[in-house]
Amino acid sequence: MSETAVDLDRRRFLTGTAAVIGGIGAATAAVPFIASFQPSAKAKAIGAPVEADISAIEPGQRVTYKWRGKPVWVMRRTPEQIDALKAGGPLRDPESIESEQPEFAKNAWRSSKPEYLVLVGICTHLGCSPSFRPVPDAETGADWKGGFYCPCHGSKFDLAGRVYAGVPAPLNMVVPPYKYLTDTRILIGEMEGSA
Numbered sequence: 357m358s359e360t361a362v363d364l365d366r367r368r369f370l371t372g373t374a375a376v377i378g379g380i381g382a383a384t385a386a387v388p389f390i391a392s393f394q395p396s397a398k399a400k401a402i403g404a405p406v407e408a409d410i411s412a413i414e415p416g417q418r419v420t421y422k423w424r425g426k427p428v429w430v431m432r433r434t435p436e437q438i439d440a441l442k443a444g445g446p447l448r449d450p451e452s453i454e455s456e457q458p459e460f461a462k463n464a465w466r467s468s469k470p471e472y473l474v475l476v477g478i479c480t481h482l483g484c485s486p487s488f489r490p491v492p493d494a495e496t497g498a499d500w501k502g503g504f505y506c507p508c509h510g511s512k513f514d515l516a517g518r519v520y521a522g523v524p525a526p527l528n529m530v531v532p533p534y535k536y537l538t539d540t541r542i543l544i545g546e547m548e549g550s551a
Contacts, residue, residue, distance in 0.1 A: 405545030427477035457531035484508035
């Protein structure tokens with residue numbers, strides 16, 4: 357073999373090795389750059405759907421979850437509470453026409469299953485968090501069938517989150533998007549048919 361042939365083989369080997377090492381270096385440098393296009397874990401957590409296990413909720417009990425920095429209540433209503441919703445009352449928007457909720461929640465119980473209520477636990481007046489009042493007391497009155505009472509300005513909501521007439525809150529409480537994953541698990545923040 358001549359020196360020229362050895363030099364060409366060596367040159368090809370060194371060129372190929374440099375190209376492979378350069379490609380690996382470029383790929384390594386590109387990974388963090390490409391990853392920076394993805395939302396951070398904090399950003400994902402802020403808007404991410406929340407899975408809730410509702411199997412342990414007793415009839416008449418309310419449990420709170422956090423979604424998008426807001427309290428979301430999941431309540432399991434008793435048969436008596438469901439019957440009381442059908443009777444209605446002095447409500448501002450009993451048909452939930454002006455309220456924010458998914459289409460499946462435009463009914464007397466404002467949910468896809470009458471037994472379970474899913475609400476954003478914030479008063480629609482000035483953003484206070486109403487308290488759960490299952491029985492009448494001095495602030496709610498003797499004709500109270502159970503619901504939510506906002507201590508900030510006295511707004512009252514029934515057990516479907518519908519606002520009573522004559523109180524400061526202008527709208528029913530918000531029903532967030534949600535879907536059932538199983539009979540005992542729901543996903544708050546995502547509706548049926550969405551990805």
